[in-house]
Amino acid sequence: MSRSLAKRPIPQGRGHALGALIASEFKATQTSPHLQKAILRSLHRPLSVLLTNLSAHLLPLISSPAFQHAPAPTVQSPNPNPTQVHAIAIATFVGELLETFDELELGTDADPRGDRLKPIREGLVSLINRVIGPLFATIRNEVMPLLEALETPIPLNGTKATAGGKAPMHHPSIVSLQAIIPIYAKAVARYTASTAAHATLATFLISIVWRGLVALAHRPPLPASPPASPGLIPVAVKKSRGSTTPPVTPPASRFNIKLPPSRPPSPPPQVVPATAAADARALYDLLTLFPLPKGDKEAARLAQEVVNDAFEGLKALPPLLDAVHGLSSSKVESEQQLNAVARELEILATEVPLLIALPVVLQAPVNGVSSNISVGNMISLSETQYRKECLSGFGRAEECSTTVALRVLDALGTNNNVHPVVARWLEMEIAEALEQTN
Numbered sequence: 483m484s485r486s487l488a489k490r491p492i493p494q495g496r497g498h499a500l501g502a503l504i505a506s507e508f509k510a511t512q513t514s515p516h517l518q519k520a521i522l523r524s525l526h527r528p529l530s531v532l533l534t535n536l537s538a539h540l541l542p543l544i545s546s547p548a549f550q551h552a553p554a555p556t557v558q559s560p561n562p563n564p565t566q567v568h569a570i571a572i573a574t575f576v577g578e579l580l581e582t583f584d585e586l587e588l589g590t591d592a593d594p595r596g597d598r599l600k601p602i603r604e605g606l607v608s609l610i611n612r613v614i615g616p617l618f619a620t621i622r623n624e625v626m627p628l629l630e631a632l633e634t635p636i637p638l639n640g641t642k643a644t645a646g647g648k649a650p651m652h653h654p655s656i657v658s659l660q661a662i663i664p665i666y667a668k669a670v671a672r673y674t675a676s677t678a679a680h681a682t683l684a685t686f687l688i689s690i691v692w693r694g695l696v697a698l699a700h701r702p703p704l705p706a707s708p709p710a711s712p713g714l715i716p717v718a719v720k721k722s723r724g725s726t727t728p729p730v731t732p733p734a735s736r737f738n739i740k741l742p743p744s745r746p747p748s749p750p751p752q753v754v755p756a757t758a759a760a761d762a763r764a765l766y767d768l769l770t771l772f773p774l775p776k777g778d779k780e781a782a783r784l785a786q787e788v789v790n791d792a793f794e795g796l797k798a799l800p801p802l803l804d805a806v807h808g809l810s811s812s813k814v815e816s817e818q819q820l821n822a823v824a825r826e827l828e829i830l831a832t833e834v835p836l837l838i839a840l841p842v843v844l845q846a847p848v849n850g851v852s853s854n855i856s857v858g859n860m861i862s863l864s865e866t867q868y869r870k871e872c873l874s875g876f877g878r879a880e881e882c883s884t885t886v887a888l889r890v891l892d893a894l895g896t897n898n899n900v901h902p903v904v905a906r907w908l909e910m911e912i913a914e915a916l917e918q919t920n
Contacts (some may be wrong), residue, residue, distance in 0.1 A: 492570035493674070497578025523587075524738055526598065533605045536572055543569045544612055554620045555669045557661060562669070566617070570672065573613035576606045577676020584677070584779060607678060614673045618686045621666050625690055628655040632697040632765070635704050636755040638783065650756035658763045667771040677782060680775035684785035687772060688876065691792040693767050696873055698799060700840045701758045701808060703845050703852040759803035766796045791833075792876065798833035802842055805830055809846050809901065824906035828914075834912055836883040837872060843908075846901035854897055861889040884915045 503524065506624040511517035543769045548565040555561070562570060570800055580603070584590055587605030632655050652660075674683045756764075805827060827840065837857075845852045858868030872882040887908055894905045 489568075491568045492575045494571075494574060494901040495578070497676075498581070501579050501582025501585075505586060508586055522599070526602075527728060529602045530600070533602055533609075536576065536609055537605075540569060540572050540609060540612065542574075544616070546585060550616065553618065554624045554662075555665045557665060560665045561670065562672075569613045570617075572639070573610045573673075573679070574675050576609050580606055580610075580653070580678040581676060583776075584872060610676075610678050611682065614679050614682055617673050618670075620684060620873060621669065622689065624662070625659070626667070626693055628658055629690060629693040629697055629765075631655045632694065633701050634898050635701055635758075650754045650760055652756045652764055653761045656756075656761050656768075659765070659768050663768045663771055667773070671773045674773060677775075677777040680782060681785055684775045684789050685788050687769070691769060691796050692875055694762075695796055695799065695835070695838045696770070696869070698758050698762045698765070698803075699841050702854045703758075704755060704845075757803070757807070759800040759807075762796065762800045762803065766800075769793070769796070789878070794833040794836065795835055798830065799838070799842075802827070802830045802834055802839060806842055806846050807852065809903070810850075820903060820906055823903050824910055827903065827907045828849060828910045831907075831911070833845040835876060835879050836915070837879040839911075840887065840908075843904050844900060846903055848899060848901050853901075855897075855900065857886065860893040861886060884912060884919075887912050887915070888918065 494784055508518065509520055511744070543565055546565055548563055549569060553568060571766055583599070583603055583606075589599035590602075591600065632653055636651070636653055670683065670686075674680060676729075691772070775782060775789055809823065825908070827843060834842075841857055844855050844857070847853075856865050856868075858865040861868065863871070871878075872886060873879055891905060891908045891912065894900055894908070
């Protein structure tokens with residue numbers, strides 16, 4: 483361990499230099515397949531030795547408490563410790579080398595009659611994952627509880643909201659994330675300097691976006707604030723009924739008393755909790771600070787597409803929340819209006835996963851009061867079981883969406899506490915889903 487740290491970390495760019503050397507030898511023999519095969523055979527031993535040496539250097543680093551139990555970056559300590567620096571340098575070197583593997587399509591053929599570099603490629607990828615996996619896990623463990631806490635609204639605690647008062651106060655989790663996400667984003671950019679690490683990056687981003695969507699979609703709406711009580715008339719200026727005797731003029735000495743300041747002290751600031759939509763917008767702005775996966779290979783393009791879909795869902799959530807919470811009964815006085823509102827909600831929910839949009843639309847207010855109905859209870863499951871079975875991730879939610887929607891629609895037929903637009907919107911969503919599957 484001490485010998486590993488006694489050496490300087492591998493400088494950035496060394497993997498690219500080695501890859502460029504391999505590429506130059508490989509491309510120089512493009513016109514001769516036999517020479518190319520000879521070059522590939524000559525790579526096996528040095529690359530195997532390199533993999534063995536890198537593993538030997540990395541093992542004591544990632545086994546040390548300084549790596550395994552290192553805290554996540556903080557504002558006071560944003561940089562990795564020396565042990566982490568050495569491990570990250572090895573992972574970066576390997577990632578740079580793998581970029582050449584990708585460029586030349588080396589190690590992608592499982593056929594033993596091919597270049598036979600697939601075991602080496604897999605070994606190199608494993609080295610990267612052994613480094614960045616624990617680093618990502620540390621950050622995820624810090625972020626996840628904050629995202630889960632977004633589901634709990636800020637209590638009003640007797641304060642009242644005024645239109646001309648203080649700007650809305652974001653959820654405490656958003657305030658905490660605003661302090662640490664920029665630090666985490668820089669750390670993650672360092673961990674994922676090579677595209678070989680972008681599969682892990684995609685998994686990380688998808689997991690935190692999903693957790694934020696679930697929390698914000700299930701946040702109970704805040705009750706409407708009661709009107710402020712009228713100010714009481716001071717007793718000193720009240721007139722006494724039935725008394726006509728003029729007041730006695732006080733002596734002049736009475737006027738020598740120090741008068742209070744002409745301007746009364748300002749009242750304490752009024753706290754206006756931010757809406758779920760405002761917190762969702764803030765969360766989207768924060769999470770987009772993280773680097774996004776990139777690359778030209780099919781796997782990289784698939785990762786980009788999935789991550790982009792996740793962020794589009796988070797970006798589309800605030801307009802849906804605003805539309806649902808701003809819904810009034812006057813907008814749906816006729817069947818035509820009901821269809822129009824349902825169609826508007828369907829359009830707003832286009833990019834939002836159905837099982838994320840469902841608890842939001844269920845909050846549509848009836849007679850000015852938003853309902854807080856559990857989807858799990860509507861389909862005869864506990865909320866915990868429902869989330870475990872159906873809301874574990876984007877993929878699982880998509881698999882369960884039509885089945886859950888049909889069962890909720892059936893349950894809505896006997897529930898008069900839910901806005902009628904919910905059933906009409908669900909009918910449209912189910913019809914579209916069934917049409918896409920046919």
